[in-house]
Amino acid sequence: FQKQWIALLTPLFLLPILLIWPSQMMSCGYVMLIMIIFWCTQVVPLTITALLPIVLLPLFGITKTGEVASQYIKNTNTVILGGLIVAQAIETTGLHKRIAVHVILFVGPNIRWLMLGFQLTTALISMCIVNTAAVAMMLPILTAVTSELHPKEPENKIEMKNMEIKVDNDTDKVFSKNKISKEARATEIALTLSVVNAANIGGLSTLTGTSPNLILKHFVDDWFISRGFHESPLNFTSWLLYGVPISAMNIVILWVWFQLFYMGPRMMLGIDKSNTEDQDNRIMKSMRNEKEKMGSISFCEKIVISLFTILIVSWFLRSPGFMPGWEIFFRHGYVGTATPPILIVFLLFIIPMHYPVRLRDGNIITILDWRSVQKNMPWGVVFLMGGGFAIGEASVKTGLSTYLGTKLIILGQLPETLMIYLICFVIGMLTEFASNVAVCTMLMPIVAAMATEMGYSPLYLMLPVGVTSSLAFMLPVSNPPNALGFEFAQLSIKDMVYSGSVLKVLTIIPVTLMTQTVTYRYFD
Template identity: 35%
Template structure:
């Protein structure tokens, strides 16, 4: 085998990057410069994935103490915190939903609420996907919806084939009658008209085949787009949201709650889904093949009925998950006194979302899935399922993100970044800066994981906002949301990869609709960040400058 540099690029990145960066930055004794070395090395490894993302996240654990940026104890404390416990609790809860098969029942039930014409079928799939993706991962949601779409498309195709087969059979009978003679001229004319129509239908079959391929492609794309949009609706919906919460909590305080995040994100989520649906409808749906709506609806109902009656396992998981959401939402909402401050009036943050999550997790391991047969019953959740389904590497990735951000602050690099950004960008308005950083983040996430993108960009935009004396939320909120909009390429997210393979897509077939949907969603996020965010945090009655100052000191 001939040696090729292209085949060894990962090894080149692994071994060339550290000495090259160290020659540029490690000559200095200043902590800020040493921190630049660590940050750039992590960014290079995250972008190239020369080593697994989770392993790159461990670099601060030995580089920060070695370079005297932070002590080992300080760094280690950033890898386990309450945000990670919230993430663990939410993941285990969603694994319980999958194990009980509740997610499939919910998906089919929601589809039954929508019509089965092409327009409403598309909206039904998008709304179903985005709703489920708020609670379980976009990857699991997409994997759930793919076989349902395949079954619906197959059912419509079989209807078409059945209709064409019937017409062909009738034509053969008509030919026999015509050959036998003894037919009225009007009957002969009617037979000839039917024959012509059948020939036309046969000619149109090729067009129908193309239309089916288009319908299949659009439904698959709508599912992956909706799953990524849906994950932005809750704090636990995607890793990027939790990284944002962790950075805000670690650096400023705990005022980003499950309730006020949903209050901010869900209106934008709904608008994004509706606008993407309108775009898909105007561009593609008119080319969809016609189908028997009643038969499609009957098929979806039969799929739902095949699940059988609702089991105790499903009911119990639904109750526990609903209880968890209730505890999160009403722990400490902004609009009235929550249950946590009521229990501990002197320490309003004594109990946080992690405590509620772990309580529900423990309950799922002690409640039987089948109380009628206790001897053979398993609990609602088993450790085997947790061990197989929980993405443990994501914990290290999030811990690495928090460590990198803490090192930037402890080393003083944040002040240096802020000073330079203020010098070069102070002439631009906050809105223009917001659009620029969000656009960069939105396209950066196509070549890097969503979590890595938010990890890299959030500390930068936070220090940019502070250097300009405006609220960090003004940049951090939209950057967090748009980091999930990896619509263009299969490598952008696991859900894209699933759809790309299942629908046998070509890259342009995903990239062209994806870029339009990106800018649609970006416009919505920018608009919501400069309007609804003011209302959510009770700052809408202040002037913009007062809003920035007050929000920075009170909310963050």
């Protein structure tokens, strides 16, 4: 009954806030603290906690029910929804597997280069689709490669189709610990964490690559538009100047650190030996067999590649900044980021899967069908973001974000570079214990107010905070990719903490560096 006691006692324990300081601002703070505690302790699923603003904000007279509910389907949520459905199309056609097999054939079977190949492939995929989908696409390929590296234990092979993923702390274990060799286990851990961490890092490259980026975009747009600007300076193109260098530097850091940690001479895990020639041949033969099984690229794969390319180009050219975008051909200010992905989704439900066309029950088989999309769609992320938007909007409306921002202004006495690094480090640690989406949505209004009070553009703090909220490597509860890898390889907490703690410290350095350069010169 531990969770039930937390759910009951938390509101009672925080009740003095309302009794001592009766105001709308403190009522909003009361709701925010309840949600933070529930998110950290996961007394109920994260998504259910995210729905609490619909109940509590109207009861405290902060926001009307209709206004709160409207926060759950906004432009940002719709972009995520479209991205998730497009990711399903990539997985349905098997395109992800084709990409992964070709990368492995290109980099070769050496474990060091395999690790780099997995990291680069995952990072590139996560640039364009949701991180969780990118990880889910790569893990089955990882399983095949691991089984070829250590073929003497075929019974330990793990099949993704038998796996059930939950983000709860008390997730039922689907696999038992496999009694495999020390070398095989170390390989499995290293490659799994390579994929998971590369997805978290790769998603930083594009504005649509990960949920915190879109949350950041939402709050930046709100800040500028509420002050009379037509739009904010943050768009798909301008983000590339900031996100791509951070992602690229951090992928290098990830690879170098994992070489030292998992393959260094002092490392207890024994994966530092090179593969034998026989192992190399087996791995390459396995990948060539996979390539032969897939055959030539199919009609549906060509369609998905084409539509995906159109989607990326349309995002890039909608309002590139250095020239007029295609949005000028439509009513001014009406076409947003969510329009292209929903159009692509519509086409995926229209275009046939095969050519010549095949029929099922008298109907044309299309690339996507609603029954499978509905079954596989992680709807929770949409509501989780909506809950964060709702409480974030309430904190701005009641003045809570401004109040907290003024209290944090003392950090402005530190040197700028140190201030940015410390803020990022604190935010980064918070995201390890709570959902990165929740942390990002809670803190965006606060750091915007803090930057304004200190005399900076809000982007000076919002950009690094938004990016850092994705740099969660130490705990499975931080984000769905971490939970997915944790369950897949049956990792222990120490497996993630040992490698992730140093990675956390190192990956904040490029964020600080780019904030002190790009935000001054481009976003000032």
